[in-house]
Amino acid sequence: MAKDKTQYTCSECGGNSPKWLGKCPHCNAWNTLIESVAESTAPTKNRFASLAKTAEVTTLGDIDATDVERTPTGHDELDRVLGGGIVEGGVVLIGGDPGIGKSTLLLQALDSLQRAGQKTLYVTGEESGAQVALRSRRLGLDSSEVSVLAEIQLEKILATLDHVKPAIAVIDSIQTVYSEQLTSAPGSVAQVRECAAHLTRAAKASGTAIVLVGHVTKEGALAGPRVLEHMVDTVLYFEGDTHSSFRLIRAIKNRFGAVNEIGVFAMTEKGLKGVSNPSAIFLSQHSEPVPGSCVMVTLEGTRPMLVEIQALVDSGGPSPRRLSVGLDRDRLAMLLAVLHRHAGVACMDQDVFVNAVGGVRISEPAADLAVMLAITSSLRGKALPKGFIAFGEVGLAGEVRPAPRGQERLKEAAKLGFSVAVVPKANAPKKNDKAFEGLTIHPVERIEEAMNLVRNIG
Numbered sequence: 001m002a003k004d005k006t007q008y009t010c011s012e013c014g015g016n017s018p019k020w021l022g023k024c025p026h027c028n029a030w031n032t033l034i035e036s037v038a039e040s041t042a043p044t045k046n047r048f049a050s051l052a053k054t055a056e057v058t059t060l061g062d063i064d065a066t067d068v069e070r071t072p073t074g075h076d077e078l079d080r081v082l083g084g085g086i087v088e089g090g091v092v093l094i095g096g097d098p099g100i101g102k103s104t105l106l107l108q109a110l111d112s113l114q115r116a117g118q119k120t121l122y123v124t125g126e127e128s129g130a131q132v133a134l135r136s137r138r139l140g141l142d143s144s145e146v147s148v149l150a151e152i153q154l155e156k157i158l159a160t161l162d163h164v165k166p167a168i169a170v171i172d173s174i175q176t177v178y179s180e181q182l183t184s185a186p187g188s189v190a191q192v193r194e195c196a197a198h199l200t201r202a203a204k205a206s207g208t209a210i211v212l213v214g215h216v217t218k219e220g221a222l223a224g225p226r227v228l229e230h231m232v233d234t235v236l237y238f239e240g241d242t243h244s245s246f247r248l249i250r251a252i253k254n255r256f257g258a259v260n261e262i263g264v265f266a267m268t269e270k271g272l273k274g275v276s277n278p279s280a281i282f283l284s285q286h287s288e289p290v291p292g293s294c295v296m297v298t299l300e301g302t303r304p305m306l307v308e309i310q311a312l313v314d315s316g317g318p319s320p321r322r323l324s325v326g327l328d329r330d331r332l333a334m335l336l337a338v339l340h341r342h343a344g345v346a347c348m349d350q351d352v353f354v355n356a357v358g359g360v361r362i363s364e365p366a367a368d369l370a371v372m373l374a375i376t377s378s379l380r381g382k383a384l385p386k387g388f389i390a391f392g393e394v395g396l397a398g399e400v401r402p403a404p405r406g407q408e409r410l411k412e413a414a415k416l417g418f419s420v421a422v423v424p425k426a427n428a429p430k431k432n433d434k435a436f437e438g439l440t441i442h443p444v445e446r447i448e449e450a451m452n453l454v455r456n457i458g
Contacts, residue, residue: 074112083257096238125176261301292378296370326356342398
């Protein structure tokens with residue numbers, strides 16, 4: 001079969017060039033030309049003769065919107081992130097640092113699906129079949145019936161998918177797959193984009209659910225073009241320190257479920273096991289309250305979780321440092337300014353370090369109040385009361401704004417035995433609500449009001 005002609009497209013302006021150049025001849029940008037398959041330019045007798053019949057146009061109200069059928073993977077935490085399970089014909093992209101557990105989790109999931117009667121296929125491009133078998137033995141998956149294919153050529157993989165017709169197939173990894181239609185090496189932008197596009201079309205046409213494993217760059221983003229994330233239905237990221245036994249899987253994009261949903265796993269000798277109560281791993285076990293520690297309730301997708309925010313304020317030099325782990329550093333600088341202007345707490349000459357315990361990343365602004373209370377507690381050397389939680393967004397004017405789904409956050413705190421809560425006034429529940437028994441709730445409207453309240457109840 002003759003190879004398709006290739007061209008080079010500028011990623012900045014979209015201009016085409018028949019050969020690779022260091023500088024784009026259209027916009028003069030450097031190193032932006034990427035190889036791609038050229039579209040056919042064969043002339044036709046009639047420009048409109050090849051057009052198919054127009055498709056039928058239907059209004060939204062007439063479309064039967066039935067819920068998609070899902071196949072559980074046998075791992076509750078993975079099902080939670082996927083939105084309930086694997087969807088027929090769905091394409092999932094999962095990325096993470098090397099050695100964090102992507103292949104381990106997917107091999108466990110395929111084995112569970114196979115034992116449930118589903119036909120599965122594991123395509124490995126980085127390991128041999130013997131290496132995959134050794135890993136399955138280490139995971140305790142004895143006599144597993146998962147089919148394995150060691151292949152990196154796209155055309156052979158597509159032929160195997162068409163012949164075997166599995167219900168779920170894993171491609172580990174998409175960066176190792178190459179197509180003969182392109183001359184570039186496996187892992188290049190053109191190869192990753194074209195191979196992912198062909199696999200996505202195959203999944204939609206055959207109904208096979210395909211999981212693509214992706215490498216990540218030093219910055220933590222998926223290697224390859226961002227268009228790869230637009231092609232697929234679901235994008236999952238592995239998070240967590242490889243030196244820790246806990247792993248987080250976060251849904252960045254999900255056409256079949258909630259985004260920002262997370263699943264929590266613990267790495268054991270027998271592979272990854274789901275953690276049913278993740279709040280326990282994000283709280284330090286202090287026998288007595290310590291200065292600089294404040295617990296907040298964060299919302300990850302549909303799951304409320306308790307996370308401990310730790311702050312350390314120490315005497316700095318002429319250029320004090322502001323460092324944060326798991327929280328936005330720019331937002332920390334803004335909160336310190338608000339703390340000084342509206343609550344009279346000055347940290348201009350102090351080093352400020354803030355950390356979210358357990359390696360979790362908190363992106364929602366509902367952590368503002370807990371961060372400010374932890375900083376004040378460390379600066380004054382006075383611990384917050386035992387069983388204390390706080391959440392709420394703090395504005396530049398010093399107002400405490402409500403957090404979404406505050407009632408669910410408070411119910412989670414009451415369920416885990418917390419006794420004192422400082423929350424935005426708009427999140428305060430109605431009186432005589434039995435769901436919050438044992439939890440004393442103090443609603444506040446401004447940051448200075450929260451500081452005075454903590455000073456009095458402490």
